Amino acid sequence: MTLLPNLIFAILFFTGIAVFAKNVKKIIRNIRLGISENRSDQSPLRLKQMLRVALGQSKMVSRPIAGALHIVVYIGFIIINIELLEIIVDGFLGTHRVFAPFLGTFYNVLIASFEILALLVIVAVFFFWTRRNIIKIKRFFNPEMKGWPKTDANLILYIEVVLMSLFLTMNASDFWLQTKEVSNYSLAGSFPVSQFITPLFDGLSVVSVIAIERTTWWLHILGILFFLNYLYYSKHLHIILAFPNTYFANLQSKGQLSNLDAVTAEVKLMMDPSVDPYANSPEDQEIVKFGACDVVDLSWIQLLNAYTCTECGRCTSECPANQTGKVLSPRKIMMDTRDRLEEVGKNIDTNKGSFVPDGKQLLNDYITQEELWACTSCNACVEACPIGIDPLSIIIDMRRYLVMEQSSAPSELNNMMSNIENNGAPWPFSPMDRLNWKNEL
Amino acid sequence: MSQSISIPTLAEMIQEGKKPEVLFWVGCAGSFDDRAKKITKAFVKLLHQASVSFAVLGTEESCTGDPAKRSGNEFLFQMQAMANIEVLNGYEVQKIVTTCPHCFNTLKNEYPSLGGNYEVVHHTQFLKGLLEEGRLKVEGGQFKGKRITFHDPCYLGRANNEYEAPRSLLYKLEAEIVEMKNCKQRGLCCGAGGAQMFKEPEKGNKDINIERTEQALDKKPNIIATGCPFCNTMMTDGIKNKEKEASVQVMDVAELIAQAKDI
Numbered sequence: 149m150t151l152l153p154n155l156i157f158a159i160l161f162f163t164g165i166a167v168f169a170k171n172v173k174k175i176i177r178n179i180r181l182g183i184s185e186n187r188s189d190q191s192p193l194r195l196k197q198m199l200r201v202a203l204g205q206s207k208m209v210s211r212p213i214a215g216a217l218h219i220v221v222y223i224g225f226i227i228i229n230i231e232l233l234e235i236i237v238d239g240f241l242g243t244h245r246v247f248a249p250f251l252g253t254f255y256n257v258l259i260a261s262f263e264i265l266a267l268l269v270i271v272a273v274f275f276f277w278t279r280r281n282i283i284k285i286k287r288f289f290n291p292e293m294k295g296w297p298k299t300d301a302n303l304i305l306y307i308e309v310v311l312m313s314l315f316l317t318m319n320a321s322d323f324w325l326q327t328k329e330v331s332n333y334s335l336a337g338s339f340p341v342s343q344f345i346t347p348l349f350d351g352l353s354v355v356s357v358i359a360i361e362r363t364t365w366w367l368h369i370l371g372i373l374f375f376l377n378y379l380y381y382s383k384h385l386h387i388i389l390a391f392p393n394t395y396f397a398n399l400q401s402k403g404q405l406s407n408l409d410a411v412t413a414e415v416k417l418m419m420d421p422s423v424d425p426y427a428n429s430p431e432d433q434e435i436v437k438f439g440a441c442d443v444v445d446l447s448w449i450q451l452l453n454a455y456t457c458t459e460c461g462r463c464t465s466e467c468p469a470n471q472t473g474k475v476l477s478p479r480k481i482m483m484d485t486r487d488r489l490e491e492v493g494k495n496i497d498t499n500k501g502s503f504v505p506d507g508k509q510l511l512n513d514y515i516t517q518e519e520l521w522a523c524t525s526c527n528a529c530v531e532a533c534p535i536g537i538d539p540l541s542i543i544i545d546m547r548r549y550l551v552m553e554q555s556s557a558p559s560e561l562n563n564m565m566s567n568i569e570n571n572g573a574p575w576p577f578s579p580m581d582r583l584n585w586k587n588e589l
Numbered sequence: 590m591s592q593s594i595s596i597p598t599l600a601e602m603i604q605e606g607k608k609p610e611v612l613f614w615v616g617c618a619g620s621f622d623d624r625a626k627k628i629t630k631a632f633v634k635l636l637h638q639a640s641v642s643f644a645v646l647g648t649e650e651s652c653t654g655d656p657a658k659r660s661g662n663e664f665l666f667q668m669q670a671m672a673n674i675e676v677l678n679g680y681e682v683q684k685i686v687t688t689c690p691h692c693f694n695t696l697k698n699e700y701p702s703l704g705g706n707y708e709v710v711h712h713t714q715f716l717k718g719l720l721e722e723g724r725l726k727v728e729g730g731q732f733k734g735k736r737i738t739f740h741d742p743c744y745l746g747r748a749n750n751e752y753e754a755p756r757s758l759l760y761k762l763e764a765e766i767v768e769m770k771n772c773k774q775r776g777l778c779c780g781a782g783g784a785q786m787f788k789e790p791e792k793g794n795k796d797i798n799i800e801r802t803e804q805a806l807d808k809k810p811n812i813i814a815t816g817c818p819f820c821n822t823m824m825t826d827g828i829k830n831k832e833k834e835a836s837v838q839v840m841d842v843a844e845l846i847a848q849a850k851d852i
Binding site: 523569 | 594596615619633634648652656657658659660662664665698699702743744747748749774775778780781784786789790791793794795796801
């Protein structure tokens with residue numbers, strides 16, 4: 149027996165893993181470009197949230213059809229990956245169905261359930277594809293979905309069908325060889341789905357079917373390694389990042405916006421008459437930017453959110469501004485943040501580890517002011533996200549930059565704010581008239 | 590109502606050596622906006638009826654800073670917040686009730702880290718409490734046979750997960766409560782939040798309040814109930830736009846309860 153296949157397998161396997169690891173490192177590096185924010189508190193609650201929302205898919209089912217289909221693919225993905233373990237061991241050791249002798253009849257149950265799930269995944273993917281390409285559900289056709297995002301979504305579906313078909317064909321040919329009592333193919337597994345493919349091999353020679361079995365085995369594992377590496381270039385990272393993202397997601401009331409500490413310090417200084425305003429010379433202090441105009445002004449949570457987004461568009465379809473024809477799309481906010489972050493990351497890579505200004509930023513070059521000012525801060529997008537992404541916080545941070553760094557709020561809002569400053573109300577009424585309603589009782 | 594209701598300020602009460610059970614935070618809309626003032630008045634009538642000892646800040650009250658914060662003006666927000674906190678802490682305020690979900694959210698969630706820690710409740714939660722304690726009673730009848738649909742204010746609902754308090758009050762009216770296509774967690778915004786109330790909407794093909802009003806009218810209600818002065822304005826404008834003023838009323842939950850009691 150030659151060891152060549154084992155060696156080739158080991159090389160391909162480790163290359164696949166290494167390339168993926170390199171990209172994961174890049175993602176982590178990019179996320180760390182964000183401002184620090186402490187989300188290490190309340191770990192039991194966070195764990196519960198992750199188990200419920202990511203593992204338990206609790207928010208997927210608010211849309212029953214998409215939710216049910218997604219759960220099928222999700223369970224299929226997780227369970228069929230158990231089979232991957234055996235494939236990897238077989239690949240390294242040059243064995244065939246190495247788990248079968250240890251698991252006995254339970255092995256049959258496992259293989260049978262993988263097969264049924266594989267079939268269900270193909271069916272679900274067919275419906276997913278139909279929703280995107282035949283029924284043309286509206287949320288898949290917003291302007292930000294043109295080009296790569298649309299292709300990407302379909303590619304993922306095609307890859308899934310190919311992988312499942314390879315898996316089933318592999319089993320079918322294996323089963324055929326088992327029944328022909330070919331050496332090395334001892335009876336193992338139960339094949340409730342692929343047994344219907346098996347008759348197609350009748351009439352072929354044993355050598356041909358062995359070739360089919362080997363080819364599909366190799367293509368299946370290569371396909372999986374390819375898919376793993378495709379993730380980084382795709383919206384599909386959510387299959388991994390949904391877990392940290394839901395773990396670190398906000399636990400406070402959705403209505404609570406952060407209070408900027410840098411502002412608190414300044415306001416306290418302003419309101420304290422005993423403070424000498426010249427005591428601290430400005431040179432001693434780091435200049436703090438208020439709000440965000442680029443990805444590095446956002447927190448690492450917001451950047452993690454951006455990589456996690458799978459562009460499903462539930463946020464955008466629930467957004468009142470988007471529903472009424474405004475340019476704001478919360479999904480686009482997340483996609484823009486991710487795309488700009490990738491651009492910044494590539495800039496750092498090509499410039500040997502440091503960012504060289506490229507004359508671009510998230511604000512205006514990606515996200516327009518019109519988008520930002522269309523938001524009603526209603527939290528519909530945050531509520532809609534099945535994996536805890538918060539587009540609203542990015543919108544507010546960018547508004548903060550516009551108002552506090554650039555004084556470029558719409559003029560009506562400037563009026564409202566000067567009213568608050570002058571009269572303590574958003575309208576030009578005298579504060580002395582606040583209790584006038586009392587006389588109308 | 591013939592019996593006069595006294596509206597003491599917290600300053601007056603404390604001067605008399607008394608401490609109210611709750612501070613009623615009226616809010617800017619409730620103080621100045623003609624429509625919202627009716628909600629304020631209905632609510633104080635209910636407080637009076639239930640013999641709740643309450644006070645207002647009067648001229649010492651100032652905007653919570655919510656619209657400034659949501660416009661991005663964190664400076665102005667924190668200046669407002671710290672000034673208000675100074676007043677509230679000066680009077681050792683413990684419990685606040687407000688008829689405005691925006692004030693409610695800001696006081697409840699955004700003041701604590703700036704030093705303002707109070708028990709803050711929305712008026713629908715407070716009224717629900719009064720009913721449960723038996724301090725307030727609502728005899729149905731007046732609204733029997735009427736169809737009422739409730740518009741969830743974003744800052745009460747999604748922002749603070751309170752969907753049941755206003756509904757539990759509406760059920761007391763023995764009216765027919767119908768839910769809109771988008772309700773509770775999926776309630777559609779009226780279009781006023783995030784400081785949109787104070788500006789023209791961005792370019793689009795429809796105004797948000799019209800979209801929401803259409804969702805409400807789909808249910809053929811006699812009354813659109815809500816719990817926010819800004820939602821009230823937006824929905825009232827929507828109804829006017831649809832020329833339905835004659836058949837559909839927009840009312841606050843507090844107004845409905847007060848009217849049911851004929852006060």
